[in-house]
């Protein structure tokens with residue numbers, strides 16, 4: 013079809029710079045009427061073709077759907093799952109086009125193993141408590157080999173529900189685990205509320221079992237340093253007769269476990285949350301149970317009311333505004349057409365070349381709805397608007413409506429759209445499905461979207477996706493920068509090409525106006541490439557230097573001379589490809605939100621993330637900097653850290669994070685990230701057979717004891733640059749953000765390093781926080797409070813006893829070190845002996861007496877320890893925290909899920925030829941039609957890195 017063909021060519025040309033700038037928000041899963049739809053499972057193209065993977069995925073999801081239904085008290089199940097088949101696999105007639113579905117955006121990936129976790133299912137989780145994970149990773153072996161998977165982790169369905177807890181609701185593991193990279197959580201703890209004092213980390217406390225040395229399979233001794241069971245001691249659950257019904261985040265494989273832990277005193281006591289266990293869930297979620305967190309999630313939050321249609325137009329207006337303000341880049345032509353029973357051009361199609369034009373366009377977006385919805389009228393008006401600026405071929409109309417159809421019908425306008433090769437992307441804002449909009453989009457080669465009630469993210473995605481169509485690519489973005497070069501001046505820089513990349517390396521230098529600049533490039537071997545050289549290609553707005561075959565690793569220097577008298581904006585992009593299928597180092601970046609309202613009563617900040625990896629493995633010790641271009645043009649640089657403190661959730665996972673709060677004015681902030689090895693400290697991991705966060709294997713002796721075969725290898729010089737998109741801030745006080753009101757971050761890695769009965773001391777350590785969150789210089793002082801009762805410290809930190817100076821034998825309460833460094837304090841405790849257990853928590857305060865939240869709580873047992881311990885340690889006889897003995901029976905009911913076809917198959921072969929897959933029905937009223945014609949714009953402008961770039965987030969593949 014002509015329209016599709018046009019679109020295809022468009023992709024080739026307009027997106028050539030953007031193969032890395034993947035539209036990287038995960039695929040949006042929907043939940044309506046208890047049904048999860050649009051769950052995207054994608055098989056990586058390097059997974060050998062095997063139809064059984066698809067069949068097994070269907071089985072697993074059907075099984076998981078039932079488990080999920082029971083686990084959420086009949087509140088959710090999987091209604092529709094889409095499986096994305098790689099285009100390298102044999103085509104089948106039942107496969108549908110992939111539309112915007114790509115592997116990178118999939119919620120569940122089926123891919124070769126991450127060497128860190130081997131076949132262990134896991135979720136990449138970089139956000140805090142309650143924030144969704146990025147993706148779930150299953151290996152082909154795990155999916156295919158039912159026996160193997162069940163033997164190691166229990167039934168696949170239940171394991172999937174465990175992972176869903178991470179992915180969807182931002183829950184964390186409730187078991188202890190050893191992370192060879194530093195993010196470990198203990199397996200046992202000293203309890204102040206139960207007997208015996210040494211308890212296994214578990215949820216619920218009804219989970220029966222006994223401690224066992226995972227290597228010798230004998231009893232465990234206590235460790236003299238900590239008073240806890242020795243390092244390789246594990247809690248082994250009883251498989252038979254275990255009464256605990258929770259929790260999925262603990263031991264999902266136990267037959268009786270059918271639910272998540274909760275904190276409802278009226279609920280099932282057998283899945284009652286154990287707040288005291290120092291597991292990641294309690295640490296990250298401040299002692300909240302899984303259900304406490306789930307109940308705050310949009311899936312279950314009872315306070316959430318669907319917006320009425322009056323609010324719908326407001327939402328649309330807001331999103332359209334954000335789109336015009338942030339997403340549409342300089343040089344794009346945009347107009348606004350509105351329609352109700354008739355249509356009118358609210359703003360003619362103009363080239364967006366200034367803030368003033370953006371503002372005019374925003375003002376043209378309607379704020380109220382009229383009666384009637386003649387989509388055909390809107391489309392005709394859209395065509396008319398486009399034609400006033402020239403032939404409309406290849407233009408795009410973005411159609412937003414929650415309304416019906418009246419004459420002229422869409423079908424009557426369709427032939428005209430096809431002849432004129434206009435693509436229509438559609439967004440339906442309503443609850444039920446309808447085919448008309450979808451077929452309009454499909455017929456013209458456009459995308460179609462559905463946005464549920466109040467779902468501004470889905471709308472944002474719809475807008476952004478119309479702008480960014482991505483094809484899977486192995487390419488790696490080495491550099492993208494925008495420079496303003498003054499008249500007749502030269503700008504010089506360099507780029508390191510490392511040996512994991514180099515094939516078909518391309519440098520491009522684009523400009524929007526002014527005369528043609530001159531580029532001079534020197535290769536690591538000293539060859540000078542400049543005008544006249546065979547690799548130097550010039551078009552009207554771009555100079556391209558394409559290095560054939562493999563570029564020499566090393567330092568490539570270049571300089572650009574602006575040959576005109578005025579300032580010139582130049583966009584520099586370098587891309588390359590992995591050599592010999594070597595896993596390249598990639599960097600992707602993201603900010604936690606795209607728009608933020610400044611509050612003068614609460615601390616206002618957002619989180620910046622950059623993921624630096626070689627394949628799935630983290631790159632540690634890289635120098636990762638975020639450059640934030642502020643509305644006034646100033647650039648602030650922040651170093652991101654992977655130290656598991658402050659904004660960073662997990663130490664050494666290759667995701668570097670930091671808070672940003674230094675807002676200077678209202679407006680858009682552009683984010684770019686640069687990662688390199690200038691400090692020479694970058695390392696990658698070489699390993700096999702270890703594990704991190706994921707589903708807990710049943711046999712503690714297998715996958716996860718001993719991470720000693722994890723090695724770190726130094727990396728050579730490399731350099732990557734990528735964009736983190738744009739975010740917008742409103743309501744910033746004049747003079748900028750008031751950092752005086754920002755407290756230090758919460759400490760979430762407090763640990764007991766050593767307990768000494770002889771000296772009556774406890775040694776605590778944690779990562780120091782800054783004056784303002786995790787930065788801004790050292791904080792002023794540290795407050796350590798302690799007691800004998802866990803609940804008292806948890807609920808009443810500030811009224812608990814505080815550690816005074818005379819108790820501090822080593823370290824200092826008043827001179828915390830630089831943020832990010834380790835702080836250690838040795839404390840003299842007032843008591844020791846049998847049954848003496850202390851609990852501790854800290855918080856950090858600044859000079860304005862703003863204090864961070866209370867840290868995680870740790871405990872220390874001050875009993876005398878004889879080694880080897882005189883009696884074997886046991887916890888077999890479990891003492892639950894609540895004393896109800898009722899056994900609750902659970903119905904294994906078949907959810908509705910299986911009555912409907914839960915699994916759909918789609919095909920990636922038409923990845924680049926588009927066609928959306930989601931659409932709701934046309935409900936009632938109106939809205940907007942934005943006419944875009946971005947195929948006419950200069951390609952160099954589109955991916956400029958300025959704040960006129962895209963809405964976050966974005967990335968390298």
Ligand SMILES: *[C@@H]1O[C@H](CO)[C@@H](O)[C@H](O)[C@H]1NC(C)=O
Nearest residue numbers: 082084085086903905906907
């Ligand atoms: C879930 O639904 C089943 C019937 O399908 C019912 O027997 C059971 O009581 C329900 N459970 C809850 C928690 O509502």
Ligand SMILES: *[C@@H]1O[C@H](CO)[C@@H](O)[C@H](O)[C@H]1NC(C)=O
Nearest residue numbers: 486515516560561588589590
């Ligand atoms: C590099 O370019 C050559 C020639 O155009 C092409 O055959 C090859 O597939 C390219 N390699 C990659 C990884 O794109």
Ligand SMILES: *[C@@H]1O[C@H](CO)[C@@H](O)[C@H](O)[C@H]1NC(C)=O
Nearest residue numbers: 502504532533534540570571
């Ligand atoms: C640009 O680079 C070339 C090659 O290294 C060098 O000869 C030239 O002097 C540089 N130009 C300026 C203005 O620095």
Ligand SMILES: *[C@@H]1O[C@H](CO)[C@@H](O)[C@H](O)[C@H]1NC(C)=O
Nearest residue numbers: 642646647648674675676788
């Ligand atoms: C905050 O921003 C202002 C203006 O851009 C800058 O001068 C100042 O150095 C920044 N503060 C920090 C701590 O970076």
